Amino acid sequence: MSDVTIIGAGVAGLWAARSCLARGLHPRVIDRVGPPGPHGCSWWAGGMLAPECESATAEPPIVTHGRQAIGLWSDVTHVIKQGTLALAPERDRGELDRFAARTEGNTACDAAAIAALEPELAGQHRRGVFFAAEAHLDPRQALTDLIRTLADAGVEVETGAVEPKDLSGPVLDCRGLAAQGDVPGLRGVRGEMVVLHSDEIHLSRPIRLLHPRHPLYVVPRANGIFMLGATQIESAARGPMTARSALELLSAAYALDRRFAEAEVVEMGADLRPAFADNVPRVLRRGRVLHLNGLFRHGYLMSPALAEQAAEVLATGHMGDLVHED
Missing domain, CATH: 3.50.50.60 (FAD/NAD(P)-binding domain)
Known part of the structure; x- marks a missing residue:
């Protein structure tokens, strides 16, 4: 009963x-x-359990209640508490400045700090913003x-x-x-993802690559698996990922680390998320x-x-x- x-x-x-x-x-x-x-x-x-990053655009209840998620999820599954690193191509460094100004709990990173957090990105990015309190699963x-x-x-x-x-x-x-x-x-908000496999690339935490048109997040998972996602696409269209979307995601990943060009495509998917x-x-x-x-x-x-x-x-x-x- x-x-x-x-x-x-x-x-x-x-x-x-x-x-x-x-x-x-x-x-x-x-x-x-x-x-x-x-x-x-x-x-x-x-x-991604990233309330501070979401505070750039989200309403206060998302941030307030989202801060509880790491502790609650830790009672259920393995939560990786390595923070979030936000980067931007040098030509789009204004995006990084605006992102840092709209969020809390972040620390500015120079090239040396980025290399200390993610050694394999050393020399590829000059400026970033680090959110130490965030996590992922x-x-x-x-x-x-x-x-x-x-x-x-x-x-x-x-x-x-x-x-x-x-x-x-x-x-x-x-x-x-x-x-x-x-x-x-x-309403439906479309989310798209590509799953890649690479034994050459090692990341410890989610990376957000800021871009005015093609923002990207890369989330590392076990055994050389990486999930690439678009943060938000205002479309209610269902169906498989388009070639254009796949190219945009893969191009953004290449801008983050050129070794992604040699990664294996494991999976592609898209779905609609409900939103008010x-x-x-x-x-x-x-x-x-x-x-x-x-x-x-x-x-x-x-x-x-x-x-x-x-x-x-x-x-x-x-x-x-x-x-x-x-």
Whole structure:
């Protein structure tokens, strides 16, 4: 017997199930395709826990709640706490200055400091900005670890296509864009990624390459794997990555380190992330249904805080600052 039904087994739905269990609520988790995989945008994430970098453009709640993510995720999966390094081509050094001015918790780096942080980038970049308090994780491993912790508590992800109206009792809707019919104001923001393999390149932390038109982040993973991603593309178009997008990502990676030209392309992917007009995720309360949605590009950064607030509403009725009555 379940106390709440959670629809959607992406990062938000799985975190919500974990948070419910922590409050003594037994959740039932249902997803139209089943456990996480390439069908969900959580699969295509970068896994950066970077609230200070996000403060350049994000609203204050993203930064405030995002700062909790490293500690919360550390109880679930392996979190690499090596910070974030932001760089820019010399011709675009104005982008670096503007980024540093809009963010907090950063330290300016000269060529020697960059070489100390990332020895293999020595001599390739003259100026950077370092965010020591940030971290990253492997999203797919994190999803696997969440699934395992739920299974240990007797919660399995069921496969089935349901909507809140089909269910009785409390419901937590974590379907992302699939909930557009029930959550007005959602839009799709396209995210794209390329996965490369190289035994020649070694990076310790995510690198953000600032560019006025083609910003890029590179996230190192185990065994010579690197994830390249575009920070944000305002498009609701689904479908495979285009040749133009792939060329832009690979060209930006080449500008970061020319050895990426010899890397093997392992995978390419794209998906749509749900977002509200202000890009701030929230929990909408409508009677017995809570809609946790609008995670934008902050899925791994904000899911823990949103899940905690949603579970608190279900357990005690307390409305946190990310919970809105609709």
